[in-house]
Amino acid sequence: MYQRIAVTAGLLVSTFTQHAVAVDKTRDPDMVANLVTAATQLDRLSVLCSDKDWLFDFTVQQPNYNFAPGGVINMNAATFPAAKGNGMTLAMLNLGPCSMLPPHYHPRASNYVVAIKGNTTTYMFEENGARLVTEILTPGKATIFPAASMHMMVNNGCDDAQLVSALNADDAGTQNVGNVFTNGFPSELVDAAFGQSMAGAAAAAKMIPVGTGSNWGTAECMKRCGVTPTTS
Template identity: 55%
Template sequence: MSTLPHLLLALFILPPLAHAVDRTINPALNAQLKLDATNLDRHATLSNDEAWRFDFPSQQKYTFSPGSVVNANAATFPALTGIGMTIAMLNLGPCAMLTPHAHPRATNVVVAITGNTTSWMVGENGVGTVRVDLVAGILTIFPMGSLHAMQNNGCENAQLVSALNSEDTGTINYLNSLYQLPHDMIRAAFGDAGLDVDELGKGIPAVGTGSVLGSDECLKRCGLNR
């Protein structure tokens, strides 16, 4: 059996999938905001000051253990309906990572607030990997539909802010999506008919709070266990 397909599949499987699925908290309010004809109508609908306030730390998914992606978007913060933006708080505990994913409906701009995080991005076939070290004040761009991932390299928490130009960005977690395809096709795509796809796929978790523990090298350096 060829070693390369196993290494490639392991690259995607060892770090489980990241991004949380947002549920719409007030569909009736979203619908009304879409019907409002004027800005005055919109303000009448959003007449409570609290409707204009989003508290990231109070959100259920907000954690650094191992981390989280907390989105302020049309689903979680109805005031963003029709605005065309999502703002996300990215919390990465020590050695935590966001695993390979893409946003099919938005370009993603990320700026580091604290910590030492590295991002990787692949734009399309024929384009090499773009690596950016994200320390405080450094910004990078993930164009719409690009494959990207990131890891906190440090033994302390890291925090980043992510801005996307859609209030409904969509997220495709690549391993969850891959394992919805027939497994004989997955084997064929890796060029290895003997690859035990079923066994390798057992470790892929459901979509969670948005972050998982990263590389063994970082965990060992920081004295952490998986």
């Protein structure tokens, strides 16, 4: 048990300086605004007047659809106006060989995740005093991350992994933990809290820019799988 926590703590520390959780930009703010002010569902239907307004493509039509290292594609109020007001986000998670979703949490939603391909290890801490919850998700297996719980997902295999994620909010929000420490709180206070240099300009310079939602994982996995890191 202690060994498992130590290994996971090492993964967490190694990813504090990696920020690749995508930020969804609202694609059609005028349509979303009209849906918000619509008095009835019939009024909403007059805004969503075309069949194409009701179809979302998770696949190659999306800029984040890749497996090198991977990507998160969200169907939510920002990316799909029809989702506004329905209280749900549906996401496709692509994790290429040796990639991960770094430690993060969703402030406004609980998160159900089911694997449809590959082998993904998940880690979750819900709050102070709680134990580490570790699961291995293979096709047909699922887990839950309660609202605001810190979690991460890792593909330590040499094949692609893919999961579907459901969140009970159409604007769930995502906060990457590493970004808080390197580009958020005052660096001297972060360093004092950890008892070592964890923030400041040097760490911020190593921060991976906001990208498609996935990071490359450990050097050991990439060597074992013959993976050469690329920029997605």
